[in-house]
Amino acid sequence: MIYDPKYENKLRESGLRPTKQRIKICEVLFNSTETFHFTIKDLVKIIENQANIKVSLATVYNTVHAFNKKGYLKEIPINSSQSYYDTNISHHHHFFDEDENKLIDIDQNDVDEVMIKKTIPGKKIKSIEVIAKIVTDN
């Protein structure tokens, strides 16, 4: 079977074989020029609405995990019962709107570079994320 090589590469580089289900997941995540925030549940819903193929939860989870590990997706650090992922893997930050449980991007240029003076022996910094919680201003 032959797939869009763009997605085939992404999958292979993430340690996954290209399959019909995974290509569909790629289409949903990477087809658009727009980046977005999603939960696993969101993703399953979009696939169900868009596609005529059925993809099981287990497949969605393992594919998203592999992309996250490889760096094609980023998990956003917030406390929520569900994990949020971001298709925008460039360096940027987030507002989390606590009234509506919604994430809003903050462009890198809108935050001064975060400099951390403390170091931990034997450890290196993998990522730095800023989360600003916002609420209705009364």
Added chain:
Amino acid sequence: MIYDPKYENKLRESGLRPTKQRIKICEVLFNSTETFHFTIKDLVKIIENQANIKVSLATVYNTVHAFNKKGYLKEIPINSSQSYYDTNISHHHHFFDEDENKLIDIDQNDVDEVMIKKTIPGKKIKSIEVIAKIVTDN
């Protein structure tokens, strides 16, 4: 019944009545000069080891939630199956050691103040948190 007024106030200000169980939770959380990070499970374990009273999970959850809401505790924004709380409510940040699933404080003085230029109409910033993920440096 008469309790340490320090804890009684904390509880009442959080909208809770002082009870034997809740006072015990306060003792564990606020008795020490040291601040610490904990999960609900940790807290229950400490209470079981230290005290001769039994406190149900439901009571621990509702008490911790009330303190968090009031601001006597802070929930730390990381993706983990469990929620992490911090008894240090002063403005500071965290490393999250991904190898050991452990949080490490970063003093406010070790991070330049984070300035966010973007604003969202009708919303105000409630908190700004920096999470720096660290891993073994090879």
Added chain:
DNA sequence: AAATACATTAAAATCATTCTAATCTGTTGA
């Protein structure tokens, strides 16, 4: 001290996530 409002509890329910084990499909090497 009675009446009320809130608290406590064990157990059940919920919900995201992970695991399982049976079946299926890409992939590889002859």
Added chain:
DNA sequence: TCAACAGATTAGAATGATTTTAATGTATTT
């Protein structure tokens, strides 16, 4: 090309944190 194998898919079960329930208990108010 095609058999054999490694890895993928799936529904459903298992797990584990958190929330809810509903019966009973306790602090509070009058």
